[in-house]
Amino acid sequence: MPVLEARHLTKTFASGGRALTVLHDVSFAVGPGETVAVVGPSGSGKTTLLGLCAGLDRPTSGTVALVGRDLSPMSEDERAALRARHVGFVFQSFRLLPTLTAVENAAVPLELRGERRARKAAAELLGRVGLGDRLNHYPSQLSGGEQQRVAIARAFIGRPAVLFADEPTGNLDDETSHRVEDLLFDLNREAGTALVVVTHNAELAARCGRVVRLRGGQVVGSGNLGIGESGNREPTPVTPMAR
Secondary structure, three states: OOOEEEEEEEEEEEEOOEEEEEEEEEEEEEOOOOEEEEEOOOOOOHHHHHHHHOOOOOOOEEEEEEOOEEOOOOOHHHHHHHHHHHEEEEEOOOOOOOOOOHHHHHHHHHHHHOOOOHHHHHHHHHHHOOOOOOOOOOHHHOOHHHHHHHHHHHHHOOOOOEEEEEOOOOOOOHHHHHHHHHHHHHHHHHHOOEEEEEOOOHHHHHOOOEEEEEEOOEEEEEEOOOOHHHOOOOOOOOOOOOO
8 A cells, every 4th residue: 555645736826816736636645655756847746745645734736645645624633633643744944843952852752742761762863874972062052964864864853754854955055865765775775664755956866766758747757767766875774773
């Protein structure tokens, strides 16, 4: 069963007194552990599609099912509860809480669930992504790459069924981008989390198992872009996540 299934999604906004269709009849599905890149020029509807798939917005028509559950009849609170249990997010701008330390930021998803070992689990995962000596640093005390690693740890800590990443390397230099990419794919394999990445980065897209191409709000192609995860770099080793 797919962990994410979008069927005939259309999204229309009112603009200047007329209807503007941002997405038109978009359908695709993502299986457990699959890696999918969503690519296309600016304005093609990539981020809008991500928001609909995550249940952050409602489509004008069409349906989205997350972990087999149709989002259409759900209230905002019900969709938020489903996201908290099954979805992770990584953004270009990191979106860490500035008043929380690295370990506190990473622990947020488990804290919201009321899990007692949230802080310990966050510290262990940050150690595995190379931030064991930065646990008590605030975002303003971390580099961009370090902040993104905290964000990735926060996204994976709840072992979500699907992780949505919106331009996750967009604010990083090439070397840091490569390390962050390796981390995303390592944790994807070890946690079995499906990964859906919106990106302009052709190299990042090529590491995904499948690519969905958008243009003018429509799917214009879907398939393997090229090298997949067997690209020419060895991934950074990460200790397997506890089951």
